[in-house]
Amino acid sequence: MITSDKEMTPSLKSRLSKIKHLALDMDGTIYLGSTLFPFTLDFLASMKENGVRYSFLTNNPTKSVGDYLKKLEAMGIKADEENMYTTSLAAIDYLKSHYPEARRLFLLGTPSMVSQFEKAGFISCADDAEDVPDALVVAFDPTLVYSRLCRASWWAAQGIPYIATNPDRVCPTDQKTILVDCGSICRCIEEASGRKPDVTLGKPDPNVLYGIMDKFGLKAEEIAMVGDRIYTDTATAHNAGAFGVLVLSGETTLETALEVKRKAETSPNPEFFPPDLIVENVAELGRLILQARS
Numbered sequence: 001m002i003t004s005d006k007e008m009t010p011s012l013k014s015r016l017s018k019i020k021h022l023a024l025d026m027d028g029t030i031y032l033g034s035t036l037f038p039f040t041l042d043f044l045a046s047m048k049e050n051g052v053r054y055s056f057l058t059n060n061p062t063k064s065v066g067d068y069l070k071k072l073e074a075m076g077i078k079a080d081e082e083n084m085y086t087t088s089l090a091a092i093d094y095l096k097s098h099y100p101e102a103r104r105l106f107l108l109g110t111p112s113m114v115s116q117f118e119k120a121g122f123i124s125c126a127d128d129a130e131d132v133p134d135a136l137v138v139a140f141d142p143t144l145v146y147s148r149l150c151r152a153s154w155w156a157a158q159g160i161p162y163i164a165t166n167p168d169r170v171c172p173t174d175q176k177t178i179l180v181d182c183g184s185i186c187r188c189i190e191e192a193s194g195r196k197p198d199v200t201l202g203k204p205d206p207n208v209l210y211g212i213m214d215k216f217g218l219k220a221e222e223i224a225m226v227g228d229r230i231y232t233d234t235a236t237a238h239n240a241g242a243f244g245v246l247v248l249s250g251e252t253t254l255e256t257a258l259e260v261k262r263k264a265e266t267s268p269n270p271e272f273f274p275p276d277l278i279v280e281n282v283a284e285l286g287r288l289i290l291q292a293r294s
Helices: 010-017 040-049 065-074 087-098 111-119 146-157 182-193 207-216 230-240 254-266 282-293
Strands: 021-024 053-058 084-086 104-108 135-138 162-164 223-227 243-247 277-279
Touching: 010 282, 021 207, 040 053, 040 282, 053 065, 053 207, 065 084, 084 087, 084 207, 087 111, 087 135, 087 162, 087 207, 104 111, 104 146, 135 146, 135 182, 146 182, 162 182, 207 223, 207 230, 223 230, 230 243, 230 254, 243 282, 277 282
Parallel strands: 021 053, 021 223, 053 084, 104 135, 135 162, 223 243, 243 277
Antiparallel strands: none
């Protein structure tokens, strides 16, 4: 439930007092579309001043790490490559680990994302039946061209390794439209080819949090996953045994969150587990963390 300083229980205070690191979702959490939330900079400064570190963790693979850092800098947020982890990097790590011989990829993604794979040593295959890839990687692609969607469906039908960068159905936006995300694109490919991805990376896969935990020497109770989606962000926290915080500044409404909580309490095998904490935004979370530490 949404919790104010006066309503904080001893149990919640104890859990919040242990948090040393925040894994912060981006779109819907620190900004929406192209608009930075007015409370974000003060929140980040407050956390840094009080010894709470943070990493930006996004399921949105449309930008390379370099482009994300430029976007953050333009918004006034100073960060470096160590602060970033995207699902493009997760897919690159997965390919290198599970398909070390794969070099040629058919990439359904933005030019910026493609550049991240090329920087890692992969070759981007053309939209050509003769340019056979070693693997298919499908991502959120606002630059999607119909012929490339058809080609991706063809390669999926041929049985080559097929990786999806993230499960998100839509991408948050402050515009009057619906941004069809990777999960929905994969459903289209599934209808056309009869095949689902071999693996879907990104949140709620817990490995994205395990990587941060290993990097900074953290225990599960010392990291909080903060985001605006139950089926990706707080599900990641649950899967990794970490503290899950839902913010209501993006996709999920309070009504939806409470319905998930109700179903979890009445079902032995709920589809989604409710977050450990629901707050209006990260500013409220910051106040609660500092109050718990006082």
